[in-house]
Structures are given as structure tokens and as C-alpha cells.
Amino acid sequence: MHKLLIICGPTATGKTALAARLAKKFNGELVSADSRQVYKFMDIGTGKDWPEGIKIWGYDLVNPDGEFSVSEFVKFAEKKINNIYKRGKLPILVGGTGFYIKAIVDDLDRIHIPRNLKLRKELLNKTARELYALLLEKFPKEATKLNASDKANPRRLTRLLEVLNTDILPHKTGKPRFDDVLWLGLMASKDELAMRIENRVENRARNGMQAEVQSLIKKGYTDALAKTIGYKDWPDLDKWKTEEVKYAKRQMTWFKKEPRINWFDVSNSNFEQRIEKLVKKWHNK
């Protein structure tokens, strides 16, 4: 019986802390599904927590200038989850990157089609219009299926051309079979979330962010800093907060349409008890 527990939701809702408690109660190990925390040396800015006595996998997978994507994540996480099963423990997938979580649970067949650097280079300077025209010419069926947003999105158009151009079939990874998946979602009202984010940012700013940024610069990772929330606007805390709030909103836009999530408002005083009750029932089933 392979069960998977998922704890998702926007940033600053206390996912890791909850996951750690549940891991203790139910003999679990954590797998982080967070696209920022995979980078080494970026600890404070990405909010890595290391709960005591609990294993958490998925941090520090690549250098800040390394290539990473859902595909790498899936390969890593599936291996890890299988390993956790082998040891008779419960894997708990915890994080705010909805795409990564979905990729683990559902069969997303295209994500393992590799990059085509030559093609990407050719398409690099083309506008969305040009890319779409090209797509329409070569793959009219796929092209007309696109929505208005994707039609204007150079990055996604490039990727689609890349996917359709290949004859390489995506290889099957050793995907674990999940018999039973429980999705838990942590959320809060807009105001509550904004407040939590503010506090969190201020704490991180006080607790070593300056030194972390400097050491990253010293190591030469300025490109990575320039594109990462928290680092790119440092030391402007207001901007950091705004970016973090916007990020939380984007996360919610993704999660809102996921019907399998059981939502809990972290402002409710008894939400943890209710979660424990639910998990217990599911775990013993």
C-alpha cells in the first residue's frame, strides 16, 4: 500500500512545520517541492527550514547557476519516494510549486522530452508573432489549439516547437505507483498572508540575509541573484515583500483549480487538530 501525503499552499503558511509534526506522528520523511530551495547556498532568501529530527529531501540539488526544471525534480523525487517506501516510511511531499507536485502525482508525458539547444538558439531572437507563425506553418493542429495567452508567450511557444520537433520518446522513469494520495492545502486570508510574509521577510533580513547575498556575490552567482525573489531587490525590503505577496498569489491561482486539495485556513485555531484527525483516519485505512 503506497500512500503519499501532500502538503501544499502558498508561501508563509507553515507547511514545513506542519509536515515535520506529521512526519513524527506517522513515521514519515519530507520531500520538498520547491523550485527555489533546490539551489545550494540560497538558504535564508528561499526560506529553507531544517526541522529537528526529521529528514527533508530536495534541498541543495544544484548550484545557483545550474540547470533545473520539473524534469530534474521529478527524476529526483521519484527516486527518493521509492527509497522512502523501501524503508517502510511515509513520504510527505511538501511545497509551494504546484507544477512540481502535479508532475509527481499525474502522468505528464511531455516533461521528459529534453531541451534542444540548437533549436532554442535559432528561435532565441524571434518574437511571439514569428514563433506562432512558424508553429502554425509546421504544426497547424497544435497551433490552433493554443489559448491567447500561450500564443503570445515566446517561452512556451519555443518549448512547444521543441517538443513537436523531436522524435525522441520520453523515457519512463521508475515512477512510483500511488495507491492513495491525500492532498492537504494550507491557506490564509489575503491580509493574514500579507502579514505573515512581512514578518517573515523582516526576520530573514535580520538573520543573515546580508551575509548570504555577499557570499553568493563572492562566489560569482550574480545571474542567479538577479532573477530570484528576495535576492534581486535586496536590500529593498518593501520590494521583497511585494514580490513575495505576488508570488503567493500566483501560487494560489495554480492551486485554486486543483480539486483534490483539502483546504485548511491556518488562522483557525484548531486547524492542526482537524488535520491530524484527517491524516490519522487516512493513514489507518
Add this chain to the structure above:
RNA sequence: GCCGAGAUGGCGGAGUGGACAAUCGCACCAGACUGUAAAUCUGGCGGCCGAAAGGCCUGCUUAGGUUCGAAUCCUAAUCUCGGCA
């Protein structure tokens, strides 16, 4: 006190007699997204009615004025910023 410059939507900032409810950027709201998801992209964004097309009202510091017509010209007031005292 005198001389200059200026006051535009939540903010920055265009517009300098009609095409202006007012380019654009930020913020904000909603959304898309099966290999960059920390990314990228789409729509909305004065008020009211409407599904929409569209309609009505208010509006560019304030008060007057000129004009068929003003954010744009004139007068005065208030405030801000530079220079001289």
C-alpha cells in the same frame, strides 16, 4: 519678499485647444501555463447601467474667464521645488 519651474488617476510619468476617461510603467484585480514555474504570458483597472455593443455621469490643485469646444489659453488663489535676497 522677489524671480523662475511646476501641480494629471493609488504612485511614477505622457499629453500642451477637438481623435482624452486621458499613451506608458509600477502597484492592484482576475486568469493561462505538461522541461526556465523563482519563470513566462493574457485580460481588466474613474463611477453607474449592460452579457455585449454601447450609453450616462464625474474628471487633470481650487475659483472664475476666453472658446462652438480646455488637462491644454487667460486671471486670481493655494501648495511644492529651484535661484536671489
